[in-house]
Amino acid sequence: MTGVDIIGVGLSRFGRQPGVSGRAMAVDSIVAALADAGLEWKDVQAAYGGSDSSGLADTLVSDLGMTGIPFTNVKNGCATGGSALVAGYNAIRAGSADTVLVVGFDKHPRGSFDPMPMDWGLPEEIGHAGLMVTTQFFAAKIQRYMYDHGISTGTLGLVPEKSSYNGSLNPNAWRRDRLTPAQVLSSAMVSDPLTQYMFCSPGEGAAAVVLSRRGRSQAQGVIPVHVAGAVSSSRTYGTFEVFSPWLPPGDLSSVSTRTAGKAFEMAGIGPGDVQVAQLQDTDSGAEIMHMAECGFCEDGDQEKLLAERHTWINGKLPVNTDGGCLANGEPIGASGLRQIHEIVTQLRGRGGARQVPGNPRVGFTHVYGAPGVSACTVLEA
Amino acid sequence: MTAAPEKNRTDGAVLPALRCPACTLVIYPRTASICPRCSMKELETYGAAADGRIWTYTVQRFPPKSPPYSPAGEFAPFVVAYVETGDGIRIEGILSGVDAANVHIGMEVSLESCTDVPRYVPARGGTS
Numbered sequence: 001m002t003g004v005d006i007i008g009v010g011l012s013r014f015g016r017q018p019g020v021s022g023r024a025m026a027v028d029s030i031v032a033a034l035a036d037a038g039l040e041w042k043d044v045q046a047a048y049g050g051s052d053s054s055g056l057a058d059t060l061v062s063d064l065g066m067t068g069i070p071f072t073n074v075k076n077g078c079a080t081g082g083s084a085l086v087a088g089y090n091a092i093r094a095g096s097a098d099t100v101l102v103v104g105f106d107k108h109p110r111g112s113f114d115p116m117p118m119d120w121g122l123p124e125e126i127g128h129a130g131l132m133v134t135t136q137f138f139a140a141k142i143q144r145y146m147y148d149h150g151i152s153t154g155t156l157g158l159v160p161e162k163s164s165y166n167g168s169l170n171p172n173a174w175r176r177d178r179l180t181p182a183q184v185l186s187s188a189m190v191s192d193p194l195t196q197y198m199f200c201s202p203g204e205g206a207a208a209v210v211l212s213r214r215g216r217s218q219a220q221g222v223i224p225v226h227v228a229g230a231v232s233s234s235r236t237y238g239t240f241e242v243f244s245p246w247l248p249p250g251d252l253s254s255v256s257t258r259t260a261g262k263a264f265e266m267a268g269i270g271p272g273d274v275q276v277a278q279l280q281d282t283d284s285g286a287e288i289m290h291m292a293e294c295g296f297c298e299d300g301d302q303e304k305l306l307a308e309r310h311t312w313i314n315g316k317l318p319v320n321t322d323g324g325c326l327a328n329g330e331p332i333g334a335s336g337l338r339q340i341h342e343i344v345t346q347l348r349g350r351g352g353a354r355q356v357p358g359n360p361r362v363g364f365t366h367v368y369g370a371p372g373v374s375a376c377t378v379l380e381a
Numbered sequence: 382m383t384a385a386p387e388k389n390r391t392d393g394a395v396l397p398a399l400r401c402p403a404c405t406l407v408i409y410p411r412t413a414s415i416c417p418r419c420s421m422k423e424l425e426t427y428g429a430a431a432d433g434r435i436w437t438y439t440v441q442r443f444p445p446k447s448p449p450y451s452p453a454g455e456f457a458p459f460v461v462a463y464v465e466t467g468d469g470i471r472i473e474g475i476l477s478g479v480d481a482a483n484v485h486i487g488m489e490v491s492l493e494s495c496t497d498v499p500r501y502v503p504a505r506g507g508t509s
Contacts, residue, residue, distance in 0.1 A: 246471065
């Protein structure tokens with residue numbers, strides 16, 4: 001089977017950039033990724049990319065060069081970046097291209113997202129009544145999870161403490177001030193039990209990745225990272241997802257569980273082999289639940305693990321070492337690829353002040369988005 | 382869709398739901414065109430009993446963006462709850478008539494109306 005490597009990664013600046021469009025950020029990230037790969041735009045044979053609200057990725061060819069390559073737009077909510085990566089990976093595996101560029105970008109206005117029910121196949125009344133709000137889902141889901149598995153409110157404060165510390169070590173993060181658990185817990189309540197500092201903010205930024213068929217000779221200085229597994233899935237019956245007016249009976253699962261399992265199966269390894277991870281951290285609760293859903297611990301273990309700083313850079317499973325969505329913001333199209341950028345950076349030993357010690361060789365990324373989409377990758381040095 | 386006999390729900394409101402004749406799953410809302418569990422396409426209309434206990438909840442503390450939110454007047458925080466009904470399903474609705482600080486998982490609630498979205502109130506005389 002054809003192998004796929006990541007040979008270049010690039011980011012734009014993240015955070016509020018007045019006067020800079022999402023498209024300009026996208027171009028910055030692509031230029032950076034191509035330079036990292038030692039390539040030019042003319043070397044790219046196919047491209048995949050997406051933005052939730054900053055325009056059509058394929059129109060970027062007018063800024064990059066009209067080489068006539070296939071450029072497919074991807075739109076999968078917060079899973080867009082991961083989904084685009086899987087599409088690019090599959091193109092190489094299919095033999096339709098040897099060098100693929102994947103890009104994600106967004107520039108969101110201030111305030112919450114404002115999805116329209118019609119776009120999601122839901123009745124209009126749900127929007128009018130104020131039930132089309134993503135924060136409600138994350139809050140309601142963690143509320144039940146805490147009840148079922150004994151996670152305390154205090155533990156919700158530990159995730160932003162860790163992520164803000166990581167953000168303070170990341171020159172490209174939007175939020176770089178460290179937060180104490182007390183500051184997190186006492187910030188304004190947004191959607192019980194989640195406070196303002198427990199949530200990521202819709203943000204600005206772009207990320208790009210260059211994929212190559214394994215075995216091709218690369219430019220000098222390029223350190224390839226192998227894509228051992230890359231899977232995306234949509235939801236199945238019996239899961240608890242965003243924008244659900246109704247939930248089925250019985251124990252509920254998550255699309256993330258199934259997707260992570262398939263990625264590990266593809267890679268031929270298990271969660272215990274992972275040394276550095278990126279887990280969708282829409283809010284504290286999401287990161288906590290995704291630890292169990294992706295197989296890194298049992299439900300309820302997080303209470304003890306977080307108290308032991310298990311997910312800090314020096315811990316047994318560093319999670320979101322660049323600060324995640326909490327410190328970088330959530331530009332929907334970009335985040336999944338920002339995750340990839342960070343894992344590649346860590347596996348290459350280029351994390352600088354936030355480098356995970358011990359020479360990590362195996363990394364994992366997970367994104368989750370509405371209406372129940374997940375994409376996971378397993379990356380190996 | 383064919384009409385099945387209405388469920389024997391006589392107190393309060395009935396939830397305009399669907400029912401799968403193949404696997405008996407009760408489904409809401411009526412925009413569903415296939416059974417999410419067994420993919421059966423011919424669903425029956427069904428008036429479901431939607432009283433039950435709070436399975437989970439949150440409190441919407443900020444005004445959602447408009448559009449699509451169409452508030453009646455000045456914004457006040459409101460409770461969003463998933464209510465577990467006798468059929469075992471969980472229905473998302475708005476709960477009023479109770480202080481947010483007194484809402485808890487397991488609380489008994491009754492469906493008061495469902496003209497736009499399910500609207501719940503604390504159950505009369507029920508144990509909390």
